[in-house]
Amino acid sequence: MSTWRAATRIAAKDLRIELRTRDVLTAIGLFALLIVVVTSFSLPTTGVHRDAVAAGVLWMAFLFSILLGVGRAVAMEYEDACIDGLVTSPVPRESIFLGKVLSNLAFVVAVQVLILPIAVVLLQLEPGRGIGLLALTVALATLALVALATLFSTMAVHTRTREVILPVLVVPFAIPVMIAAVKATEVALAGGTPVAATSWLLVLVAGAALFLLLGLATYRHLVEE
Amino acid sequence: MTHTPTAPPRKDPDAAPRTARRTGLRWLAVTTAVTLTLLLYGALVHAPQDRLQGPVQRIFYLHVPSAWVGMLAFLVVFVASIGVLMTRSRRWDRVAASSAEVGVVFTTVVILTGMLWARPMWGVFWSWEPRLTSYFVLWLMYVTYLALRSYVVEPDRRARYAAVLGVVAFLNVPLVYVSVRLWRSLHPGPVVANPDGPQLPGEMLAVLLVGIVAFTLLWLLLLWLRVDLAARRDALEAREAMTS
Numbered sequence: 080m081s082t083w084r085a086a087t088r089i090a091a092k093d094l095r096i097e098l099r100t101r102d103v104l105t106a107i108g109l110f111a112l113l114i115v116v117v118t119s120f121s122l123p124t125t126g127v128h129r130d131a132v133a134a135g136v137l138w139m140a141f142l143f144s145i146l147l148g149v150g151r152a153v154a155m156e157y158e159d160a161c162i163d164g165l166v167t168s169p170v171p172r173e174s175i176f177l178g179k180v181l182s183n184l185a186f187v188v189a190v191q192v193l194i195l196p197i198a199v200v201l202l203q204l205e206p207g208r209g210i211g212l213l214a215l216t217v218a219l220a221t222l223a224l225v226a227l228a229t230l231f232s233t234m235a236v237h238t239r240t241r242e243v244i245l246p247v248l249v250v251p252f253a254i255p256v257m258i259a260a261v262k263a264t265e266v267a268l269a270g271g272t273p274v275a276a277t278s279w280l281l282v283l284v285a286g287a288a289l290f291l292l293l294g295l296a297t298y299r300h301l302v303e304e
Numbered sequence: 305m306t307h308t309p310t311a312p313p314r315k316d317p318d319a320a321p322r323t324a325r326r327t328g329l330r331w332l333a334v335t336t337a338v339t340l341t342l343l344l345y346g347a348l349v350h351a352p353q354d355r356l357q358g359p360v361q362r363i364f365y366l367h368v369p370s371a372w373v374g375m376l377a378f379l380v381v382f383v384a385s386i387g388v389l390m391t392r393s394r395r396w397d398r399v400a401a402s403s404a405e406v407g408v409v410f411t412t413v414v415i416l417t418g419m420l421w422a423r424p425m426w427g428v429f430w431s432w433e434p435r436l437t438s439y440f441v442l443w444l445m446y447v448t449y450l451a452l453r454s455y456v457v458e459p460d461r462r463a464r465y466a467a468v469l470g471v472v473a474f475l476n477v478p479l480v481y482v483s484v485r486l487w488r489s490l491h492p493g494p495v496v497a498n499p500d501g502p503q504l505p506g507e508m509l510a511v512l513l514v515g516i517v518a519f520t521l522l523w524l525l526l527l528w529l530r531v532d533l534a535a536r537r538d539a540l541e542a543r544e545a546m547t548s
Contacts, residue, residue, distance in 0.1 A: 230472075234465045238455035248452060248469075251444035252476055255483035262487065282483050289475060297468045300389050 082177065085170035089178025093152065094185060107148040108190045114140040115198050124202055133202040134264035138257060140198075141217075142224065144190055146249060149183045149228040150235065150242040157236050162302065172299035176229065180294070183225045191217055209267035212276055216267060219283035220260035224253055226290040233301045256286040329528060336525050339518035343369075346511035360424050365511055367417040369519035370410045371439065377407025377523060378446065378474055385470030388463050394538060397463035400470055402530035404449050406523060411443045434485045441480045445473040459541070 080088075097103055118136045156162040156179075165175050195217070199206065206213055228249050235245040259282035266276040273280060347365035354361035380403040387396035418436050419429045430436075449469050456462040504512070 227472075230468070234452065234456075234468070237458075237461060237465070238452070239457060240455055244452070244455055248448055251441065251448050252472060254441050254444075255476065255479040258483045258487050278486050282479065282486070285479055285482075289479065290472075293472050293475065297389070297471060300464045300468055303464070 080170055080174075082171045082174045085174035086177035086181060089165065089170075089175060090181035090185070093178070093182030096155075097182075097186065103148050103151050103186050104189060106151065107144040107186065108193055110147055111140040111144040111190055111194045112197065114143055115194065115201060119201060129202075130204070130268040131265050133198070133204055133268055134261045136202065137195075137198055137264060138220075138261050140194065141187075141191065141221065141260075142250075142253065142257065143246075145183075145187055145221070145224050145228055146246050148186050148190070149225060150232050150245045152183055152186065153179060153229065153232040154236050154242055166302050172302060173295045175302065176233075176294050176298035179229050180226050180291070183229055184222065187221055187225055188218075191221065204268055205270075206268050207270045208272060209270045212271055212273045213264060213267035215273055215280065216260055216263040216276070216283065219280065219287050220256055220263075223256045223283060223286040223290050224249075226287065226294050227252055227256075230290065230294040230298065230301075233298070255282060259283050259286070329525075332521065332525050332528065336518065336521040339514065339521055343511070343514050343518040346514050351508050351511045352505060357425065360421055363417050363421045365515045367414060367421065368512060369515040370413040370417065372516055373519045373523045374407050374411040374414055374439070374442070376520065377403045377410060377527075378442070378477075380527075381407065381446075381449075381470045382474035385467035385474075388467035389471070392460070392463070394459070394463065397466070398531050398534035398538065399527075400466065401453060402527055402534055404446050404470070406526045406530060408443065408446050408450060409526075410519075410523065411439055411446065414439050415443060432488060434481070434488045437484045437488070438477075438481045441484065442477065445476065449473060459538075 115136055118139060122132050122136065124132055124136075156165070162175075166172070195213075198204070228245070231248045231252075232242070232245050235242055235248060238244050259279040263276040263279035263283065266279070343365065347362050351362065351365065353359065381400050384396045384400035384403065387393065388400060415436070418439070422431055422433075422436075423429050449466060452469055453462055453466050456465055
Protein backbone atom coordinates (compact mmCIF):
# COMPACT_ATOMS: atom_id res chain seq x y z
CA MET A 80 0.00 0.00 0.00
CA SER A 81 1.38 3.41 -0.87
CA THR A 82 2.38 5.80 1.90
CA TRP A 83 -0.35 8.24 1.03
CA ARG A 84 -3.14 5.63 0.80
CA ALA A 85 -2.15 4.09 4.11
CA ALA A 86 -2.12 7.55 5.65
CA THR A 87 -5.65 8.31 4.45
CA ARG A 88 -6.84 4.94 5.85
CA ILE A 89 -5.36 5.77 9.25
CA ALA A 90 -6.91 9.24 9.15
CA ALA A 91 -10.26 7.73 8.16
CA LYS A 92 -10.08 5.41 11.16
CA ASP A 93 -9.51 8.40 13.47
CA LEU A 94 -12.37 10.35 11.92
CA ARG A 95 -14.69 7.34 12.29
CA ILE A 96 -13.83 7.02 15.98
CA GLU A 97 -14.31 10.75 16.43
CA LEU A 98 -17.69 10.78 14.68
CA ARG A 99 -18.88 8.07 17.08
CA THR A 100 -17.55 9.55 20.32
CA ARG A 101 -17.06 13.27 19.54
CA ASP A 102 -14.61 13.40 22.47
CA VAL A 103 -11.85 15.49 20.94
CA LEU A 104 -14.03 17.87 18.92
CA THR A 105 -16.27 18.78 21.84
CA ALA A 106 -13.32 19.28 24.17
CA ILE A 107 -11.16 21.43 21.92
CA GLY A 108 -14.12 23.38 20.48
CA LEU A 109 -15.29 24.42 23.94
CA PHE A 110 -11.72 25.01 25.06
CA ALA A 111 -11.00 27.37 22.14
CA LEU A 112 -14.23 29.26 22.81
CA LEU A 113 -13.37 29.59 26.50
CA ILE A 114 -9.92 30.96 25.72
CA VAL A 115 -11.43 33.58 23.41
CA VAL A 116 -13.87 34.58 26.16
CA VAL A 117 -11.37 34.61 29.03
CA THR A 118 -8.69 36.53 27.12
CA SER A 119 -11.33 39.05 26.01
CA PHE A 120 -11.96 39.77 29.69
CA SER A 121 -8.28 40.16 30.47
CA LEU A 122 -7.13 42.24 27.48
CA PRO A 123 -8.30 45.58 26.05
CA THR A 124 -10.33 44.51 22.99
CA THR A 125 -11.25 48.03 21.87
CA GLY A 126 -9.14 50.98 20.79
CA VAL A 127 -6.31 51.42 18.32
CA HIS A 128 -4.66 48.08 19.00
CA ARG A 129 -7.89 46.13 18.56
CA ASP A 130 -6.70 44.09 15.56
CA ALA A 131 -3.37 43.25 17.20
CA VAL A 132 -5.05 42.09 20.41
CA ALA A 133 -7.66 40.07 18.51
CA ALA A 134 -4.93 38.35 16.45
CA GLY A 135 -3.15 37.40 19.66
CA VAL A 136 -6.35 36.15 21.29
CA LEU A 137 -7.21 34.02 18.26
CA TRP A 138 -3.80 32.39 18.08
CA MET A 139 -3.62 31.67 21.78
CA ALA A 140 -6.96 29.90 21.40
CA PHE A 141 -5.78 27.99 18.32
CA LEU A 142 -2.40 27.03 19.78
CA PHE A 143 -3.79 25.66 23.02
CA SER A 144 -6.66 23.83 21.38
CA ILE A 145 -4.15 22.22 18.98
CA LEU A 146 -2.01 21.12 21.95
CA LEU A 147 -5.03 19.70 23.74
CA GLY A 148 -6.52 17.97 20.70
CA VAL A 149 -3.33 16.52 19.24
CA GLY A 150 -2.10 15.36 22.64
CA ARG A 151 -5.37 13.52 23.18
CA ALA A 152 -5.55 12.05 19.67
CA VAL A 153 -2.01 10.67 19.86
CA ALA A 154 -2.35 9.35 23.41
CA MET A 155 -5.48 7.53 22.18
CA GLU A 156 -3.30 5.34 19.93
CA TYR A 157 -1.45 4.06 22.99
CA GLU A 158 -4.57 3.04 24.87
CA ASP A 159 -5.27 -0.62 24.14
CA ALA A 160 -1.91 -0.65 22.29
CA CYS A 161 -3.39 0.40 18.94
CA ILE A 162 0.01 1.82 18.00
CA ASP A 163 1.56 -1.65 18.23
CA GLY A 164 -0.91 -2.86 15.65
CA LEU A 165 -0.08 0.06 13.38
CA VAL A 166 3.68 -0.38 13.78
CA THR A 167 3.55 -4.10 13.02
CA SER A 168 1.21 -3.66 10.07
CA PRO A 169 2.89 -3.62 6.63
CA VAL A 170 2.65 0.13 6.06
CA PRO A 171 5.52 2.62 6.04
CA ARG A 172 6.04 4.37 9.39
CA GLU A 173 5.71 7.70 7.61
CA SER A 174 2.09 6.82 6.85
CA ILE A 175 1.30 6.69 10.56
CA PHE A 176 2.70 10.17 11.04
CA LEU A 177 0.99 11.50 7.94
CA GLY A 178 -2.31 9.87 8.90
CA LYS A 179 -2.22 11.37 12.38
CA VAL A 180 -1.40 14.80 10.90
CA LEU A 181 -4.36 14.50 8.52
CA SER A 182 -6.89 13.52 11.17
CA ASN A 183 -5.59 16.11 13.64
CA LEU A 184 -5.79 18.71 10.91
CA ALA A 185 -9.41 17.75 10.26
CA PHE A 186 -10.33 18.15 13.95
CA VAL A 187 -8.55 21.47 14.35
CA VAL A 188 -9.88 22.98 11.11
CA ALA A 189 -13.41 21.93 12.08
CA VAL A 190 -13.00 23.81 15.36
CA GLN A 191 -11.47 26.85 13.63
CA VAL A 192 -14.36 27.08 11.17
CA LEU A 193 -16.67 27.15 14.17
CA ILE A 194 -14.64 29.55 16.33
CA LEU A 195 -13.64 32.16 13.73
CA PRO A 196 -17.15 33.54 13.09
CA ILE A 197 -17.85 33.56 16.83
CA ALA A 198 -14.60 35.46 17.45
CA VAL A 199 -15.44 37.93 14.67
CA VAL A 200 -18.70 38.72 16.45
CA LEU A 201 -17.39 38.72 20.03
CA LEU A 202 -14.28 40.77 19.27
CA GLN A 203 -16.18 43.06 16.83
CA LEU A 204 -13.83 42.41 13.96
CA GLU A 205 -14.30 43.57 10.36
CA PRO A 206 -11.87 41.62 8.20
CA GLY A 207 -13.72 42.51 4.95
CA ARG A 208 -11.17 42.23 2.14
CA GLY A 209 -8.70 40.51 4.47
CA ILE A 210 -10.70 37.28 4.55
CA GLY A 211 -8.49 35.61 1.92
CA LEU A 212 -5.29 36.38 3.80
CA LEU A 213 -6.92 35.25 7.05
CA ALA A 214 -7.86 31.88 5.54
CA LEU A 215 -4.40 31.41 4.04
CA THR A 216 -2.68 32.29 7.32
CA VAL A 217 -4.86 29.97 9.37
CA ALA A 218 -4.33 27.11 6.90
CA LEU A 219 -0.52 27.41 6.75
CA ALA A 220 0.09 28.06 10.44
CA THR A 221 -2.29 25.28 11.49
CA LEU A 222 -0.49 22.82 9.23
CA ALA A 223 2.86 23.80 10.76
CA LEU A 224 1.61 23.63 14.35
CA VAL A 225 -0.27 20.35 13.89
CA ALA A 226 2.78 18.67 12.29
CA LEU A 227 5.02 19.87 15.12
CA ALA A 228 2.55 18.86 17.83
CA THR A 229 1.94 15.43 16.26
CA LEU A 230 5.68 14.71 16.16
CA PHE A 231 6.32 15.87 19.71
CA SER A 232 3.25 14.26 21.27
CA THR A 233 4.59 10.87 20.17
CA MET A 234 7.51 11.57 22.49
CA ALA A 235 5.37 13.05 25.23
CA VAL A 236 3.34 9.85 25.74
CA HIS A 237 6.51 8.00 26.74
CA THR A 238 7.70 10.48 29.34
CA ARG A 239 7.19 10.26 33.07
CA THR A 240 4.77 13.18 32.90
CA ARG A 241 2.79 12.00 29.86
CA GLU A 242 0.77 14.68 28.06
CA VAL A 243 1.65 17.32 30.66
CA ILE A 244 5.00 17.95 29.02
CA LEU A 245 3.54 18.46 25.52
CA PRO A 246 2.96 22.25 25.78
CA VAL A 247 6.43 22.67 27.28
CA LEU A 248 7.94 20.80 24.32
CA VAL A 249 5.96 22.47 21.56
CA VAL A 250 5.71 26.14 22.55
CA PRO A 251 9.42 27.13 22.32
CA PHE A 252 9.67 25.50 18.91
CA ALA A 253 6.42 27.11 17.73
CA ILE A 254 7.59 30.68 18.44
CA PRO A 255 8.55 31.63 14.85
CA VAL A 256 5.31 30.21 13.44
CA MET A 257 3.28 31.95 16.16
CA ILE A 258 4.95 35.33 15.50
CA ALA A 259 4.26 35.03 11.76
CA ALA A 260 0.68 33.79 12.29
CA VAL A 261 -0.22 36.60 14.71
CA LYS A 262 1.35 39.29 12.51
CA ALA A 263 -0.26 38.04 9.28
CA THR A 264 -3.61 37.77 11.07
CA GLU A 265 -3.22 41.33 12.28
CA VAL A 266 -2.67 42.49 8.69
CA ALA A 267 -5.71 40.46 7.57
CA LEU A 268 -7.98 41.90 10.28
CA ALA A 269 -7.04 45.38 9.12
CA GLY A 270 -8.30 44.39 5.65
CA GLY A 271 -4.94 43.56 4.07
CA THR A 272 -4.46 41.17 1.14
CA PRO A 273 -1.80 38.40 0.96
CA VAL A 274 0.53 40.83 -0.86
CA ALA A 275 0.71 42.95 2.31
CA ALA A 276 2.01 40.02 4.38
CA THR A 277 4.32 38.22 1.95
CA SER A 278 7.24 37.89 4.39
CA TRP A 279 5.02 36.43 7.08
CA LEU A 280 3.43 33.97 4.67
CA LEU A 281 6.92 32.87 3.59
CA VAL A 282 7.87 32.20 7.22
CA LEU A 283 4.68 30.13 7.57
CA VAL A 284 5.37 28.15 4.39
CA ALA A 285 8.93 27.49 5.60
CA GLY A 286 7.65 26.43 9.04
CA ALA A 287 5.02 24.09 7.61
CA ALA A 288 7.51 22.52 5.19
CA LEU A 289 10.19 22.18 7.88
CA PHE A 290 8.00 20.48 10.49
CA LEU A 291 6.25 18.24 7.97
CA LEU A 292 9.51 17.08 6.39
CA LEU A 293 11.26 16.64 9.74
CA GLY A 294 8.27 14.67 10.98
CA LEU A 295 8.39 12.37 7.96
CA ALA A 296 12.16 11.96 8.30
CA THR A 297 12.35 11.30 12.04
CA TYR A 298 9.03 9.71 12.99
CA ARG A 299 10.31 6.15 12.49
CA HIS A 300 12.94 6.76 15.18
CA LEU A 301 10.17 7.53 17.67
CA VAL A 302 7.95 4.48 17.21
CA GLU A 303 10.68 1.87 16.85
CA GLU A 304 10.28 -0.59 19.72
CA MET B 305 71.13 -12.32 42.49
CA THR B 306 68.20 -14.25 43.77
CA HIS B 307 65.28 -14.63 41.56
CA THR B 308 62.06 -14.08 43.43
CA PRO B 309 59.10 -15.45 41.59
CA THR B 310 56.52 -12.69 41.38
CA ALA B 311 53.31 -12.68 39.49
CA PRO B 312 53.74 -10.84 36.21
CA PRO B 313 52.21 -7.34 36.44
CA ARG B 314 48.58 -7.44 35.44
CA LYS B 315 48.17 -5.98 31.99
CA ASP B 316 45.53 -3.28 31.83
CA PRO B 317 44.68 -2.85 28.13
CA ASP B 318 43.19 0.59 28.81
CA ALA B 319 46.15 1.88 30.78
CA ALA B 320 48.08 3.48 27.92
CA PRO B 321 45.19 5.31 26.24
CA ARG B 322 43.95 6.36 29.66
CA THR B 323 47.26 7.98 30.51
CA ALA B 324 47.35 9.67 27.10
CA ARG B 325 43.87 11.03 27.65
CA ARG B 326 44.78 12.30 31.08
CA THR B 327 47.85 14.09 29.71
CA GLY B 328 45.77 15.60 26.92
CA LEU B 329 43.20 16.82 29.39
CA ARG B 330 45.89 18.35 31.58
CA TRP B 331 47.39 20.24 28.62
CA LEU B 332 43.98 21.46 27.54
CA ALA B 333 43.25 22.70 31.05
CA VAL B 334 46.57 24.55 31.27
CA THR B 335 46.18 26.16 27.82
CA THR B 336 42.63 27.21 28.67
CA ALA B 337 43.76 28.79 31.94
CA VAL B 338 46.57 30.68 30.20
CA THR B 339 44.39 32.04 27.38
CA LEU B 340 41.64 32.98 29.82
CA THR B 341 44.19 34.97 31.87
CA LEU B 342 45.38 36.58 28.64
CA LEU B 343 41.79 37.46 27.79
CA LEU B 344 41.27 39.00 31.22
CA TYR B 345 44.36 41.18 30.77
CA GLY B 346 43.39 42.04 27.20
CA ALA B 347 39.80 42.92 28.03
CA LEU B 348 40.56 44.95 31.14
CA VAL B 349 43.94 46.55 30.35
CA HIS B 350 45.11 46.18 26.76
CA ALA B 351 41.92 47.05 24.87
CA PRO B 352 41.38 50.81 24.54
CA GLN B 353 38.45 52.47 26.26
CA ASP B 354 35.43 52.96 24.02
CA ARG B 355 34.92 56.71 23.73
CA LEU B 356 31.13 56.56 23.70
CA GLN B 357 30.31 53.52 25.83
CA GLY B 358 33.10 53.72 28.41
CA PRO B 359 34.14 50.69 30.46
CA VAL B 360 30.78 48.97 29.94
CA GLN B 361 31.86 48.08 26.41
CA ARG B 362 34.45 45.66 27.84
CA ILE B 363 31.68 43.12 28.57
CA PHE B 364 31.70 42.64 24.79
CA TYR B 365 34.83 40.46 25.18
CA LEU B 366 32.83 37.94 27.21
CA HIS B 367 29.51 38.41 25.43
CA VAL B 368 30.58 37.71 21.83
CA PRO B 369 32.80 34.67 22.60
CA SER B 370 29.96 33.17 24.68
CA ALA B 371 27.55 33.69 21.79
CA TRP B 372 30.03 31.99 19.44
CA VAL B 373 30.49 29.03 21.79
CA GLY B 374 26.73 28.75 22.28
CA MET B 375 26.19 28.31 18.53
CA LEU B 376 29.16 25.94 18.27
CA ALA B 377 27.80 23.82 21.12
CA PHE B 378 24.36 23.59 19.50
CA LEU B 379 25.92 22.72 16.14
CA VAL B 380 27.68 19.83 17.90
CA VAL B 381 24.34 18.77 19.44
CA PHE B 382 22.88 18.72 15.92
CA VAL B 383 25.74 16.66 14.47
CA ALA B 384 25.79 14.25 17.42
CA SER B 385 22.00 13.87 17.21
CA ILE B 386 22.28 12.81 13.57
CA GLY B 387 25.00 10.43 14.76
CA VAL B 388 22.59 8.94 17.31
CA LEU B 389 19.83 8.51 14.72
CA MET B 390 22.18 6.85 12.25
CA THR B 391 24.24 4.62 14.55
CA ARG B 392 22.22 4.36 17.81
CA SER B 393 25.55 4.74 19.59
CA ARG B 394 25.48 5.81 23.24
CA ARG B 395 28.73 7.65 22.65
CA TRP B 396 27.03 10.13 20.29
CA ASP B 397 24.24 10.54 22.81
CA ARG B 398 26.70 11.44 25.56
CA VAL B 399 28.30 14.06 23.30
CA ALA B 400 24.90 15.53 22.39
CA ALA B 401 23.69 15.70 25.99
CA SER B 402 26.96 17.17 27.25
CA SER B 403 27.23 19.76 24.50
CA ALA B 404 23.62 20.84 25.05
CA GLU B 405 24.24 21.33 28.74
CA VAL B 406 27.41 23.35 28.19
CA GLY B 407 25.69 25.31 25.40
CA VAL B 408 22.83 26.29 27.69
CA VAL B 409 25.34 27.59 30.25
CA PHE B 410 27.09 29.77 27.65
CA THR B 411 23.77 30.97 26.22
CA THR B 412 22.76 31.98 29.73
CA VAL B 413 26.01 33.99 29.92
CA VAL B 414 25.13 35.66 26.58
CA ILE B 415 21.73 36.71 27.87
CA LEU B 416 23.00 37.89 31.27
CA THR B 417 25.95 39.87 29.87
CA GLY B 418 23.61 41.32 27.23
CA MET B 419 21.26 42.49 29.98
CA LEU B 420 24.10 43.97 32.04
CA TRP B 421 25.28 45.91 29.00
CA ALA B 422 21.77 46.98 28.01
CA ARG B 423 20.97 48.58 31.36
CA PRO B 424 23.51 51.47 31.14
CA MET B 425 23.37 51.71 27.32
CA TRP B 426 19.66 51.47 26.58
CA GLY B 427 18.35 52.27 30.07
CA VAL B 428 16.56 48.91 30.39
CA PHE B 429 17.70 45.41 31.28
CA TRP B 430 15.71 43.84 28.53
CA SER B 431 14.81 45.02 25.07
CA TRP B 432 13.30 42.76 22.44
CA GLU B 433 16.26 43.40 20.20
CA PRO B 434 16.41 40.74 17.44
CA ARG B 435 19.67 39.09 18.39
CA LEU B 436 18.97 39.06 22.12
CA THR B 437 15.47 37.69 21.48
CA SER B 438 16.79 35.00 19.13
CA TYR B 439 19.22 33.84 21.79
CA PHE B 440 16.42 33.80 24.35
CA VAL B 441 14.31 31.55 22.10
CA LEU B 442 17.39 29.39 21.47
CA TRP B 443 17.90 29.12 25.22
CA LEU B 444 14.25 28.08 25.68
CA MET B 445 14.54 25.35 23.03
CA TYR B 446 17.64 23.79 24.55
CA VAL B 447 16.34 24.03 28.10
CA THR B 448 13.36 22.08 26.76
CA TYR B 449 15.82 19.60 25.25
CA LEU B 450 17.40 19.05 28.67
CA ALA B 451 13.96 18.83 30.30
CA LEU B 452 12.89 16.11 27.84
CA ARG B 453 16.05 14.15 28.65
CA SER B 454 15.19 14.16 32.33
CA TYR B 455 11.61 13.08 31.67
CA VAL B 456 12.37 9.96 29.60
CA VAL B 457 13.49 7.15 31.90
CA GLU B 458 14.66 4.48 29.46
CA PRO B 459 18.21 5.29 28.16
CA ASP B 460 17.79 4.12 24.55
CA ARG B 461 14.47 5.85 24.16
CA ARG B 462 15.91 8.97 25.77
CA ALA B 463 18.74 9.00 23.23
CA ARG B 464 16.39 8.69 20.25
CA TYR B 465 13.87 11.27 21.45
CA ALA B 466 16.53 13.77 22.40
CA ALA B 467 18.19 13.29 19.02
CA VAL B 468 14.97 14.14 17.18
CA LEU B 469 14.58 17.24 19.34
CA GLY B 470 18.23 18.19 18.77
CA VAL B 471 17.74 18.04 14.99
CA VAL B 472 14.44 19.99 15.00
CA ALA B 473 15.86 22.65 17.33
CA PHE B 474 18.90 23.38 15.21
CA LEU B 475 17.00 23.51 11.92
CA ASN B 476 14.48 25.82 13.58
CA VAL B 477 17.18 28.41 14.37
CA PRO B 478 17.11 30.20 10.97
CA LEU B 479 13.32 30.43 11.19
CA VAL B 480 13.57 31.89 14.69
CA TYR B 481 16.11 34.46 13.57
CA VAL B 482 14.18 35.55 10.45
CA SER B 483 10.83 35.79 12.23
CA VAL B 484 12.24 37.73 15.19
CA ARG B 485 14.05 40.15 12.85
CA LEU B 486 10.91 40.74 10.77
CA TRP B 487 8.85 41.14 13.91
CA ARG B 488 11.12 43.91 15.25
CA SER B 489 11.59 45.71 11.97
CA LEU B 490 7.86 45.94 11.33
CA HIS B 491 7.15 46.96 14.90
CA PRO B 492 7.73 50.58 15.89
CA GLY B 493 9.91 50.70 18.95
CA PRO B 494 12.89 52.41 20.50
CA VAL B 495 15.57 52.73 17.88
CA VAL B 496 18.43 50.49 18.88
CA ALA B 497 21.90 51.59 17.88
CA ASN B 498 24.04 48.90 16.31
CA PRO B 499 26.65 48.43 19.04
CA ASP B 500 29.30 46.62 17.05
CA GLY B 501 30.04 47.97 13.65
CA PRO B 502 32.56 46.14 11.51
CA GLN B 503 35.14 48.94 11.97
CA LEU B 504 36.69 47.65 15.17
CA PRO B 505 40.09 49.08 16.21
CA GLY B 506 42.96 46.59 15.90
CA GLU B 507 43.52 46.14 19.65
CA MET B 508 39.83 45.47 20.24
CA LEU B 509 39.70 42.92 17.43
CA ALA B 510 42.81 41.19 18.79
CA VAL B 511 41.30 40.89 22.27
CA LEU B 512 38.06 39.62 20.76
CA LEU B 513 39.97 36.92 18.90
CA VAL B 514 41.79 35.92 22.10
CA GLY B 515 38.35 35.75 23.72
CA ILE B 516 36.99 33.48 21.02
CA VAL B 517 40.00 31.16 21.29
CA ALA B 518 39.88 31.12 25.10
CA PHE B 519 36.16 30.41 25.22
CA THR B 520 36.40 27.71 22.56
CA LEU B 521 39.12 26.00 24.63
CA LEU B 522 37.01 26.39 27.76
CA TRP B 523 34.08 24.83 25.93
CA LEU B 524 36.23 21.92 24.77
CA LEU B 525 37.47 21.38 28.31
CA LEU B 526 33.98 21.46 29.81
CA LEU B 527 32.64 19.21 27.06
CA TRP B 528 35.46 16.72 27.65
CA LEU B 529 34.84 16.59 31.39
CA ARG B 530 31.09 16.35 30.90
CA VAL B 531 31.35 13.51 28.35
CA ASP B 532 33.70 11.70 30.74
CA LEU B 533 31.18 12.10 33.54
CA ALA B 534 28.38 10.82 31.30
CA ALA B 535 30.45 7.77 30.36
CA ARG B 536 31.10 6.97 34.01
CA ARG B 537 27.46 7.43 34.82
CA ASP B 538 26.44 5.07 32.00
CA ALA B 539 29.00 2.49 33.15
CA LEU B 540 27.70 2.69 36.71
CA GLU B 541 24.12 2.36 35.51
CA ALA B 542 25.06 -0.72 33.47
CA ARG B 543 26.88 -2.29 36.42
CA GLU B 544 23.94 -1.66 38.74
CA ALA B 545 21.60 -3.20 36.19
CA MET B 546 23.85 -6.29 36.07
CA THR B 547 24.13 -6.81 39.80
CA SER B 548 20.49 -6.24 40.61
